Amino acid sequence: MGQTAKVTSPLKKNDSDQERPFEIRFAPRVYRLPPYLFGRINGLLYQKRRAGNDVIDLGMGNPSDPPQDLVIQKLAEAAADRDSHGYSKSNGILNLRREVASKYLKRYGVRLDPESEVMVCLGSKEGFSHLCLALMGAGDTAIVPAPYFPVHTYAIALAAGNVLSLEVADSEKFLSNIAYTCEHLYPVPKLLIINYPHNPSTVTVEPEFFVEVVKLARRYGFMVISDFAYADVAFDGYRPPSFLTAPGARDVGVEFTTMSKGYNMAGWRVGFCCGNSEMIRALGIIKGYFDYGMFQAIQVAAIVALRHTEAAVEAQSALYQRRRDVLVEGLRRLGWEMNKPKAGMFVWAKVPEPWASSMSTMDFAMMLLDQGDVAVSPGSGFGESGEGFLRLALVENENRLRQAVRQIGRCLDRSGGEQG
Numbered sequence: 001m002g003q004t005a006k007v008t009s010p011l012k013k014n015d016s017d018q019e020r021p022f023e024i025r026f027a028p029r030v031y032r033l034p035p036y037l038f039g040r041i042n043g044l045l046y047q048k049r050r051a052g053n054d055v056i057d058l059g060m061g062n063p064s065d066p067p068q069d070l071v072i073q074k075l076a077e078a079a080a081d082r083d084s085h086g087y088s089k090s091n092g093i094l095n096l097r098r099e100v101a102s103k104y105l106k107r108y109g110v111r112l113d114p115e116s117e118v119m120v121c122l123g124s125k126e127g128f129s130h131l132c133l134a135l136m137g138a139g140d141t142a143i144v145p146a147p148y149f150p151v152h153t154y155a156i157a158l159a160a161g162n163v164l165s166l167e168v169a170d171s172e173k174f175l176s177n178i179a180y181t182c183e184h185l186y187p188v189p190k191l192l193i194i195n196y197p198h199n200p201s202t203v204t205v206e207p208e209f210f211v212e213v214v215k216l217a218r219r220y221g222f223m224v225i226s227d228f229a230y231a232d233v234a235f236d237g238y239r240p241p242s243f244l245t246a247p248g249a250r251d252v253g254v255e256f257t258t259m260s261k262g263y264n265m266a267g268w269r270v271g272f273c274c275g276n277s278e279m280i281r282a283l284g285i286i287k288g289y290f291d292y293g294m295f296q297a298i299q300v301a302a303i304v305a306l307r308h309t310e311a312a313v314e315a316q317s318a319l320y321q322r323r324r325d326v327l328v329e330g331l332r333r334l335g336w337e338m339n340k341p342k343a344g345m346f347v348w349a350k351v352p353e354p355w356a357s358s359m360s361t362m363d364f365a366m367m368l369l370d371q372g373d374v375a376v377s378p379g380s381g382f383g384e385s386g387e388g389f390l391r392l393a394l395v396e397n398e399n400r401l402r403q404a405v406r407q408i409g410r411c412l413d414r415s416g417g418e419q420g
Helices: 039-050 069-079 094-108 124-135 150-158 171-184 207-220 277-290 296-308 310-333 361-372 398-419
Strands: 118-121 141-146 162-167 191-194 223-227 253-258 271-275 346-350 389-393
Touching: 039 361, 069 296, 094 118, 094 271, 094 296, 118 124, 118 277, 124 150, 124 223, 124 253, 124 271, 124 277, 141 150, 141 171, 150 162, 162 171, 171 207, 191 207, 207 223, 253 277, 271 277, 310 346, 310 398, 361 389, 361 398
Parallel strands: 141 162, 141 191, 191 223, 223 253
Antiparallel strands: 118 271, 253 271, 346 389
16 A cells, blocks of 8 residues: 655744735736726727627727638648647748748748748737847837837837837838937937838838838847738738838848738738848747747648738728728718828727817727717827827728718717717
8 A cells, every 4th residue: 555645834833823915926027018098998898798789899900801711721621630730830830931931022022031031920919029028128228109009019018128109100200210319319229110001090101211211220230120010901002011122121120920911810810020030030039938839720721821812812902991981081071180091900080179179089989989889999099199099990891880980970969069
């Protein structure tokens, strides 16, 4: 018969009588995160839907259309393969990296080495966050666009870095402010984050802009991360340029792309990092400790999507363009001011008077949700420079967007009457 070893408590006899209140202690990095300003919106949205309200949700850029049938079929076929279920490589299977390199060559004329200049990520958000962890540390500063997509600041904060945000509305002024900052800040910023087509403001640039970015990076010695999430969604003949087309771009930075938007594969979490081999190697080191790569069946299906569905991506852009026109024209009839975006999945609109003068952007968005059953993103959720604006996502069909405009109009008529 085996014997069970006796366990002697390391506590002294009287220790149990002196128990202290137990405390959960967060790491300091958690307290460096900016406040999450969308919590109020999401909480009310959840309550209203639980109560049975048909809320039209224009708050999140979450594609409502499915991927192409042949992509879904390939996923099912690959998932049925017994060899698909083991651990994958954290940098992605070679054939998928080759397909990404092929797309860059065909679309942008950029020749990438799939072995060292392309990495597969679990969505571009994961890759971006882990690359910041690989590059940034205490005392390092990153320049981010303002208004900013939240992860552009959160990832820097989690990496113990400092954030300096510069307005992007005027591209020439943005470049000038980068140079001014580098001349007057010591140490010089280590990283510049650029995001075009810009989320949330929808600002776009031409290829010459990236030429100037590379010149500044060389002069001041900072690295560049281009968040190119909306590469595949553009309107009226506009073609969003890739940062990597600028001469010398691969010497100073990388670019993240994703299959979430144009390919309608948001939940699949397929993203890519391309460009500077040393920065990609740094990302690979971090990823090697954090994950075992993407499910191989998803990667196989992504190859089929990249190889065979470009026409569907173009059609999806045309669909977003029609939705853009419906929403912009409808809101303009209500007296709202906004630029018609040339790319992306959003409309960036000014809060109209008299509400802009009488309430915060958050309170205005809460009013639209509470009284109009339309959810939007308040501009303040993207930093101080977003105050006074709303971001509305083009994720509902045209009829639902028309209905959203009607509900917003009725809500404002009631609110305006009450204010008057």
